[in-house]
Amino acid sequence: MSAPETLHATCVAINEHAILIRGASGSGKSGLALRLLTLGAGLVADDRTCLWREGGTLWADAPDTIRGRIEARGVGILSVPATGPRKVALVVDMDEIETKRLPEKREMRIMGIMLPVLNKCESPHFPAALTLYLRTESTK
Numbered sequence: 534m535s536a537p538e539t540l541h542a543t544c545v546a547i548n549e550h551a552i553l554i555r556g557a558s559g560s561g562k563s564g565l566a567l568r569l570l571t572l573g574a575g576l577v578a579d580d581r582t583c584l585w586r587e588g589g590t591l592w593a594d595a596p597d598t599i600r601g602r603i604e605a606r607g608v609g610i611l612s613v614p615a616t617g618p619r620k621v622a623l624v625v626d627m628d629e630i631e632t633k634r635l636p637e638k639r640e641m642r643i644m645g646i647m648l649p650v651l652n653k654c655e656s657p658h659f660p661a662a663l664t665l666y667l668r669t670e671s672t673k
Contacts, residue, residue: 554627
């Protein structure tokens with residue numbers, strides 16, 4: 534197991550697999566996570582995510598101080614059941630907007646592990662597509 538690192542990222546999971554949502558403050562990380570939570574995802578971590586590597590797997594969990602808590606702008610801090618640790622299967626980059634209907638495949642290396650990356654999509658279907666991705670693509 535590698536030494537844990539904490540990233541400025543939010544993380545949600547469906548079953549065993551997680552989406553790591555990266556981006557600058559105010560980019561919509563927590564907002565996307567809230568939409569995914571309403572579609573059945575579980576909260577791993579909001580705003581700060583602890584990552585570590587075990588073999589060829591990247592794991593994510595919440596720091597103890599924020600476990601089970603997510604910020605909802607204009608509402609406050611909400612408490613939800615904590616889910617974690619989970620295996621990271623996908624990265625969403627909230628700082629880049631996807632403009633292509635069928636984007637090329639992208640990858641990002643985190644802690645020496647290559648992971649697929651999707652850019653932020655401003656279409657209303659994006660959270661549903663991410664949910665289906667975790668349920669289908671991440672298990673291949």
